[in-house]
Amino acid sequence: VETLEASFGRPGAPGWAGEVGGRVDRFPDGNEVTAAWAWLLAPVVRRPGGSLRLGYAFQSQDADETRFTPAGLYVPYYTPEELVAHSVVVAIARTPGPRWGVYFDGAWAAQAEELAPRADPSGAIVFTEREPTLWRARLRAQGELSPRLALQLGAEHDRAAFFEITRAFVDLTVRFPR
Secondary structure, three states, X not given: OEXXXXXXXXXOOOOOEEEEEEEEEEOOOOOXXXXXXXXXXXXXXXXXXXXXXXXXXEEEEEEOOOOXXXXXXXXXXXXXXXEEEEXXXXXXXXXXXXXXXXXXXXXXXXXXXXXXXXXXXXXXXXXXXXXXXXXXXXXXXXXEEEOOEEEEEEEEEEEOOOOEEEEEEEEEEEOOOO
């Protein structure tokens, strides 16, 4: 897959944060899937021990051609059709000390629409409007165990239009002296 992606923003900023971007994925069969997004987070509560930010996100995805089969599967890859979502976004940070922090962020699509494929009785693929339930939640804890050792634990769940992904991770970073 060949991917061209561009974005501009301040995604890691602690106060106001946001990003605007787009991506095109070109698959070996010549099909392209395009995506565009924009999001903004505004600080609501900001204290030394933590923060709360709320915001808005927009996303769109569309494929040139569908790879949905009469068997009800996307083969060999997922191809969204005119997916558009408007989401409420939240980010919470709790930093009980200078070396430890717990972070949560999530998004829930208050409005989402797509053209969902299905096979009709003749086996032809037809599209009908659908309002999928889209949401994402991530929880991460990170801290310094020593000046040379950092630990990060996390989990996330993403419910997209056609699939769900759950992931957990442990990241141990060792810094070696020069």
